[in-house]
Amino acid sequence: MIKTSRDRMTDAALFEEAPDVFWKGVAERLKWMTLPSEISDVSFDKDDLHIRWYADGTLNVAENCVDRHAEARPDDTAILWIGDEPGTSKEISWRELHHEVCHMANVLKARGVGRGDRVILYMPMIPEAAYAMLACARIGAVHSVVFGGFSPEALASRIEDCGAVAVITADEGRRGGKTVPLKANVDAALARVSGVRLVLTVQVTGKDIHFVHGRDYWWHEAREEVPTDCPTEEMSAEDPLFILYTSGSTGKPKGVLHTSGGYLAWASYTHDMIFQCDPGDVYWCAADVGWITGHSYIVYGPLANGITTVMFEGVPTWPDAGRFWAEIERHKVNVLYTAPTAIRSLMKDGDSFVTKYDRSSLKVLGSVGEPINPEAWRWYHEVAGDGKVPIVDTWWQTETGGVLISPIPGDPMTKPGAATKPMPGIKTALLDQDAKPIEGAGNGSLVLTSSWPGQMRTVYGDHQRFIDTYFSAFPGNYFTSDGARRDEDGDIWITGRVDDVINVSGHRMGTAEVESALVAHEAVAEAAVVGYPHDIKGQGIWCYVILKAGHTSHDSLGKELRQQVRTEIGPVATPDVIQIAPGLPKTRSGKIMRRILRKIAEGETSSLGDTSTLAEPEIVDVLIRGAEGER
Ligand code: WTA
Numbered sequence: 001m002i003k004t005s006r007d008r009m010t011d012a013a014l015f016e017e018a019p020d021v022f023w024k025g026v027a028e029r030l031k032w033m034t035l036p037s038e039i040s041d042v043s044f045d046k047d048d049l050h051i052r053w054y055a056d057g058t059l060n061v062a063e064n065c066v067d068r069h070a071e072a073r074p075d076d077t078a079i080l081w082i083g084d085e086p087g088t089s090k091e092i093s094w095r096e097l098h099h100e101v102c103h104m105a106n107v108l109k110a111r112g113v114g115r116g117d118r119v120i121l122y123m124p125m126i127p128e129a130a131y132a133m134l135a136c137a138r139i140g141a142v143h144s145v146v147f148g149g150f151s152p153e154a155l156a157s158r159i160e161d162c163g164a165v166a167v168i169t170a171d172e173g174r175r176g177g178k179t180v181p182l183k184a185n186v187d188a189a190l191a192r193v194s195g196v197r198l199v200l201t202v203q204v205t206g207k208d209i210h211f212v213h214g215r216d217y218w219w220h221e222a223r224e225e226v227p228t229d230c231p232t233e234e235m236s237a238e239d240p241l242f243i244l245y246t247s248g249s250t251g252k253p254k255g256v257l258h259t260s261g262g263y264l265a266w267a268s269y270t271h272d273m274i275f276q277c278d279p280g281d282v283y284w285c286a287a288d289v290g291w292i293t294g295h296s297y298i299v300y301g302p303l304a305n306g307i308t309t310v311m312f313e314g315v316p317t318w319p320d321a322g323r324f325w326a327e328i329e330r331h332k333v334n335v336l337y338t339a340p341t342a343i344r345s346l347m348k349d350g351d352s353f354v355t356k357y358d359r360s361s362l363k364v365l366g367s368v369g370e371p372i373n374p375e376a377w378r379w380y381h382e383v384a385g386d387g388k389v390p391i392v393d394t395w396w397q398t399e400t401g402g403v404l405i406s407p408i409p410g411d412p413m414t415k416p417g418a419a420t421k422p423m424p425g426i427k428t429a430l431l432d433q434d435a436k437p438i439e440g441a442g443n444g445s446l447v448l449t450s451s452w453p454g455q456m457r458t459v460y461g462d463h464q465r466f467i468d469t470y471f472s473a474f475p476g477n478y479f480t481s482d483g484a485r486r487d488e489d490g491d492i493w494i495t496g497r498v499d500d501v502i503n504v505s506g507h508r509m510g511t512a513e514v515e516s517a518l519v520a521h522e523a524v525a526e527a528a529v530v531g532y533p534h535d536i537k538g539q540g541i542w543c544y545v546i547l548k549a550g551h552t553s554h555d556s557l558g559k560e561l562r563q564q565v566r567t568e569i570g571p572v573a574t575p576d577v578i579q580i581a582p583g584l585p586k587t588r589s590g591k592i593m594r595r596i597l598r599k600i601a602e603g604e605t606s607s608l609g610d611t612s613t614l615a616e617p618e619i620v621d622v623l624i625r626g627a628e629g630e631r
Contacts, residue, residue, distance in 0.1 A: 005025070015424045022424065023053075026266070026425070026453065027261070027265050031064050032057050033060070037056055038054065040052060040054075044451070052238055054453065057236075058234050058235060058237065059235060059264075060234065061241055061264050062101060064304050065300060066303065070094040070098040075095065076094055077093060077308045078097040078308065079091075079092040079310075081127050082310060082314070082327055082331070089331070094306075100128075101131050101134045101230075102229055103226055103230075104135035105138040107223060107225075110222075111197070115141065116142065118141070119143050120145075121168050122185070123148065123169060124204060125288060125311050126311070128170070129289045130298075130303075132168045133242070134303075139233055142242060142243060144242060144244065145242070148180050148182060151566060151570040152189040152192075155189040156188075156192040159196060161460070162243050162460055162461075168219075169182045169199065171183050171202070171207045172207045174313055179205055179207070183199075184209065184210070186199060197215060200222060236261075238259045240257055240258070241263055241264070242295065244258070246508055247508050247509055247510035249510060251512045254462075256399055256460075257456060258401055262453030263453070265453050267301035267304060268304040270402040270423060271307075274403055275409075277305065280308075281307060281334040282310065284333045284335060286342065287338070287339070292398040296454075310327075316346060317346070317349075325359060329359065334361055335362070335363060337365075337366035339367070339370060340376050341370065341506045341536060343379065354383050359386065362384075364389065364409050365381070365385050365389050366393075370503045371417065371496055373417065391407070393419050397480060400455060401454025406423065419484075419492050425452055427450045428446060431474055435475070440486070440488075443484070445480075445484075446482045481497055504538065504539050504540065505536075506538070511531070514541060515527045518565065521560065523557065524546070524548065527543055530597045532577075541576050541577070542575075545580050545581065546581060546582070584597070585614050587614065593614065
């Protein structure tokens with residue numbers, strides 16, 4: 001039995017009084033091969049930046065997430081897979097999970113993949129995605145999951161950046177009644193980069209695919225040729241577990257690196273504290289394994305805690321807006337954890353899709369990935385949760401590994417949209433422009449003043465970028481790039497990103513990435529991309545595009561440019577608005593005034609502020625008129 005920890009006050013008090021005892025308790029949730037005697041060795045000083053947790057401990061993450069439960073409760077369900085097609089589902093017991101993970105690990109090993117090798121996963125939401133992650137962990141390989149909504153171009157750049165030797169994929173993925181050509185995308189990516197010597201493909205739809213002899217294998221065939229048992233590698237707590245690419249303010253996504261011991265301990269601790277599941281409960285995080293939420297709260301957190309985790313292949317709106325609630329009734333789901341964008345898209349189809357199903361099994365409803373507007377919060381609480389089920393609005397980031405600020409069940413649910421209080425062990429501050437802490441109520445930049453075990457350790461291959469991005473703006477602190485407000489009760493409200501990152505349907509996107517995709521088109525001279533409020537997606541993608549001399553706008557140009565972005569990044573980044581413009585508002589020194597572009601896209605043109613410092617102030621009216629035509 002894993003020691004559970006569900007009383008925030010007790011843990012917070014222990015942390016204040018004896019931090020090392022608290023952190024030791026967090027580590028003891030795990031099964032270690034060598035129990036760590038060191039807690040942490042951390043410096044946020046940018047000249048000596050290092051972050052280490054439990055560094056002399058050794059363990060295997062897969063043993064924690066699979067073997068210890070397979071021994072104790074082999075026949076209980078580890079993964080409940082719910083297929084895209086309504087009515088299809090499959091239960092995978094802990095014993096079966098163990099069996100499959102060992103097989104996949106042995107397939108990788110048999111083809112020379114081992115400790116420290118990077119393996120790309122480009123997969124649909126099928127149990128094999130979890131097997132692949134855990135198989136890598138078992139043999140000490142480092143996985144990097146790439147979301148299936150990214151293009152071959154984006155996939156290739158990630159393969160190249162991490163120097164992957166193997167790719168695990170499927171013939172096709174299924175989502176909302178449509179298929180995604182995953183293996184064909186892998187082929188297209190591998191035509192551009194070298195180094196990959198193994199492609200393992202799971203058969204999902206049976207679609208004819210192209211195979212390269214000596215490189216490509218079917219999973220169902222390869223698994224027949226390997227032994228059933230696979231010993232676990234003994235890993236240091238600080239050995240890398242995975243790399244996950246995420247967007248920042250600059251064009252190139254960063255490979256966020258998480259390590260084994262601290263990451264798993266934090267995922268396990270927060271999953272327990274926030275969702276309070278017991279063995280036998282059915283816990284459903286409806287994210288995709290391509291994002292950090294899928295890593296920490298579909299795979300690692302719940303499995304480490306021995307909780308039945310749902311993997312859902314489909315989408316909330318197909319075949320209709322009742323999908324979540326139908327499955328909750330069918331499988332007696334106890335926890336649902338999803339993004340505000342999903343909640344908003346279900347809300348608009350009316351309450352009857354929810355109320356016709358029995359949701360009495362629900363104990364906790366979670367929200368993640370973007371600010372939840374009070375209207376969506378109330379609907380989630382009152383309609384989905386019958387006014388009884390607590391909402392946990394969890395704030396965190398790819399970089400933080402697990403949740404840092406959130407209410408927990410049992411807290412008074414009186415503040416729709418507040419992330420409320422930091423988890424025990426987490427020290428936040430709000431800083432003003434001069435890096436001075438704001439005491440009491442106020443608005444500022446959200447920073448973490450000290451480390452926690454789930455913190456990312458570096459940007460893969462570019463430690464300087466890690467330092468520059470997170471530890472330079474406010475020396476001595478980890479800067480989140482989010483703004484926040486503290487109210488009179490000390491509760492924290494996240495106000496959103498203060499950099500050029502936007503949040504589209506809960507997917508994090510760098511505006512610079514979309515800009516570089518647009519300028520790759522032959523007709524485009526310059527592009528500026530901003531987010532604007534979107535009823536369902538939270539933020540939409542608004543692109544201002546300047547054409548090269550000799551090119552004029554034509555009927556299909558918008559379509560071509562959208563296609564260009566889909567090719568360079570993928571369907572997740574498809575622009576909502578493309579406004580062809582004669583120029584951009586720039587200062588005399590040539591800097592684009594994004595603040596003005598954001599206001600125009602938002603339709604907030606009465607509050608543009610001072611435009612007199614612009615090189616060509618008259619461009620603003622032209623852009624405003626153009627924007628009205630787009631709305
Ligand atoms: C935003 C997703 C408000 C925030 C786990 C953060 C949120 C970014 C919340 C990270 C929340 C995440 N309330 N905003 N509950 N959760 N965000 O890396 O701006 O995909 O910086 O991690 O999402 O996005 P990421």
